[in-house]
Amino acid sequence: MDLLEYQGKQLFAKHGLAVSPGKAVATVADAASAANELGYPVVVKAQVLIGGRGKAGGVKLADDEEQVRDHAQNILGMDIRGHIVRTLWIEHASDIAAEYYASIVLDRAAKKPLVIFSIEGGVEIEQVAQESPQKLVRRHVDALEGLSKREALEIATQGRAEDDVIEGVADALVALYEVWTEEDAMLTEINPLIVTPGRDVKALDAKVTLDDNALYRHPENQGLSDIQNEDPIERRAKEEGVQYVALDGDIGILGNGAGLVMSTLDVVAQAGGSPANFLDAGGGSDAEKIKQAVDLILANDAVKAVLFNIFGGITRCDEVARGLIAAFEEIRPAVPFVVRLDGTNDAEGRRLLQEAALPNVHGARTMNEAAAMVVALAAGQNIGVRA
Ligand code: GDP
Numbered sequence: 001m002d003l004l005e006y007q008g009k010q011l012f013a014k015h016g017l018a019v020s021p022g023k024a025v026a027t028v029a030d031a032a033s034a035a036n037e038l039g040y041p042v043v044v045k046a047q048v049l050i051g052g053r054g055k056a057g058g059v060k061l062a063d064d065e066e067q068v069r070d071h072a073q074n075i076l077g078m079d080i081r082g083h084i085v086r087t088l089w090i091e092h093a094s095d096i097a098a099e100y101y102a103s104i105v106l107d108r109a110a111k112k113p114l115v116i117f118s119i120e121g122g123v124e125i126e127q128v129a130q131e132s133p134q135k136l137v138r139r140h141v142d143a144l145e146g147l148s149k150r151e152a153l154e155i156a157t158q159g160r161a162e163d164d165v166i167e168g169v170a171d172a173l174v175a176l177y178e179v180w181t182e183e184d185a186m187l188t189e190i191n192p193l194i195v196t197p198g199r200d201v202k203a204l205d206a207k208v209t210l211d212d213n214a215l216y217r218h219p220e221n222q223g224l225s226d227i228q229n230e231d232p233i234e235r236r237a238k239e240e241g242v243q244y245v246a247l248d249g250d251i252g253i254l255g256n257g258a259g260l261v262m263s264t265l266d267v268v269a270q271a272g273g274s275p276a277n278f279l280d281a282g283g284g285s286d287a288e289k290i291k292q293a294v295d296l297i298l299a300n301d302a303v304k305a306v307l308f309n310i311f312g313g314i315t316r317c318d319e320v321a322r323g324l325i326a327a328f329e330e331i332r333p334a335v336p337f338v339v340r341l342d343g344t345n346d347a348e349g350r351r352l353l354q355e356a357a358l359p360n361v362h363g364a365r366t367m368n369e370a371a372a373m374v375v376a377l378a379a380g381q382n383i384g385v386r387a
Pocket residue numbers: 043045050051052053054055059092093094095096122191192204205206
């Protein structure tokens with residue numbers, strides 16, 4: 001789960017990392033009163049789950065209430081590469097002497113947390129990595145030992161932080177590591193980590209990704225998801241405990257098992273189709289489970305046809321077919337379905353489907369055949385076959 005900047009900053013503050021005081025607001029009037037409370041100058045910042053807000057015009061300094069109102073008016077509703085701004089973070093503005101970069105990511109290959117630090121902050125770190133990799137310090141942390149102050153001091157020194165802020169940078173790194181471990185984050189990034197003219201070290205931006213699988217350990221973080229911007233069907237699926245991902249095409253994809261679902265997306269794309277979503281039904285074969293899955297898939301109005309791809313292993317195809325028949329008798333879907341049953345008891349499953357002669361349900365034998373059929377159906381072509 002990705003957090004908005006201001007939510008990340010709240011976690012930073014909780015672990016003793018310096019941030020500026022601020023307030024999250026959703027209207028121009030609230031932006032103005034927040035700014036009056038905080039004292040000028042302030043920064044008006046778009047809260048969206050994407051970086052590069054500054055470049056897009058979503059971060060503006062304001063010296064008085066009139067400017068705050070202007071900026072808030074302009075930024076609210078702004079579309080930053082597909083993300084609509086609904087929340088602003090109003091923060092007391094900082095004076096900047098230097099912009100550094102600090103992050104902690106999980107290095108899956110090394111199976112260790114990786115601290116990255118650079119005094120070339122404020123720009124995209126990928127650019128620094130490419131153009132001046134020597135200005136980037138990368139250091140793995142022993143997860144059992146944690147990041148010691150001594151190591152943090154070494155990182156700051158090696159990265160050539162200015163002498164009088166090495167201590168401050170090291171403290172920030174240790175605090176950032178504490179956020180990473182104690183909040184079960186997968187990414188904590190500060191860009192820029194600034195040095196003020198008074199030589200304080202402070203996080204001016206925050207990018208935090210929490211590990212969804214560890215959220216149960218942090219009930220206080222569970223409400224942090226960006227509900228306004230979350231796809232409503234994805235949210236519903238999450239609540240129902242179903243693996244569902246929204247995409248932007250017009251073909252619904254249902255399969256059992258993550259690998260099968262992924263390759264189904266591939267064959268549909270190969271056949272010229274564009275998936276609207278996909279759902280992993282797991283090992284579920286009972287009618288109730290299937291009905292729930294079909295309901296979710298069809299909740300998206302863009303879906304013009306659905307591909308139900310089942311490979312029977314432990315789950316038997318005849319059981320799936322029975323579940324499908326029971327589910328369809330209740331749902332009576334208006335859009336065509338292509339069902340491919342393969343694996344354990346597939347012949348029996350196909351026979352059951354054929355016998356049931358469900359309207360709008362077409363059988364396919366292979367994945368490629370199923371993909372071609374569903375693409376044709378989504379395009380409104382009559383394929384003239386039936387399970
Ligand atoms: P991003 O563009 O999405 O990464 O948003 P940031 O929060 O990093 O803000 C973009 C840039 O705005 C920063 O790199 C700073 O240069 C500038 N900025 C943000 N906050 C302040 C502030 O308090 N004072 C000043 N002077 N500049 C700021």
